[in-house]
Amino acid sequence: MVEAQATADSGMPAVMSVSARRIGLIADDHNGREDASDLPDSVFAALSDVDLILHLGHMGVKEVSGRGAVDRLAQLAPVLGVRDYLRGSDGEQHLTPADGHRIAGLTRVVDIDGVRIGLVHNLEIAPGPAILSPTGGITYPEGRDLDWVLTEKFGGPVDVVAFGGSHRAVTMNVGGRLFVNPGSPTYPKGPGRSSGRGSGTVGVLELANGTVSFELLELSLFGTEPPLS
DSSP states (O other): OEEEEOOSOTTSOOEEEEOOSEEEEEOOOOOSSTTOTTSOHHHHHHTTTOSEEEEOSOOSBTTBOOTHHHHHHTTTSOEEEOOOEEEOTTSOEEEOOOBTBTBOOSEEEEEETTEEEEEESOTTSSSSSOOBOOTTOOBOOTTOOHHHHHHHHHSSOOSEEEEOSSSSEEEEEETTEEEEEEOOSSSOOSTTOOSSSOOOEEEEEEEETTEEEEEEEEGGGSSSOOOOO
């Protein structure tokens, strides 16, 4: 069940309270079709047993929002996600549309049985200070502690930071907070990855007895290469 609760910061979406054990994470699918019919079948196979899906942005490309991904993924489990910026054909950055409580805010918090997960596409842009995620570490403004930085970013404390943007899978524990990036299912980057469209990754957070673990899923194990859009 998904239930809205008020946040301390009225400029951010309401905290969503959810009961779930397995939470699918997906980011940067960059579907070339509005209905997201080009989202690979392997994504659905990999996330077939989750209770909730968190989408971390960049469903589409240029003027194609790819919002059909929400409806397609919702056949598996409820979907919550964040807005983001896409560069249009005019070269300008455009804020993608909201979709009720499903897609809301550039950052938001989902409370899953007491574990607060902060969602964001790009850690480096507002709201809040820039958080950089170079290979091997997380950096934030010098002289500020992590609690302050995350409160400014998400409007309150979080236990897990789930982000996208880089197309690179990340799992790091920083100051007692778990930072995770599921990579990209269709345009993955990183060691051993070829440029262009290919079979990438999604992730799964598992909550049990107050603890959180993260598993990265290689889509090549769940089906064939994604079709060209």
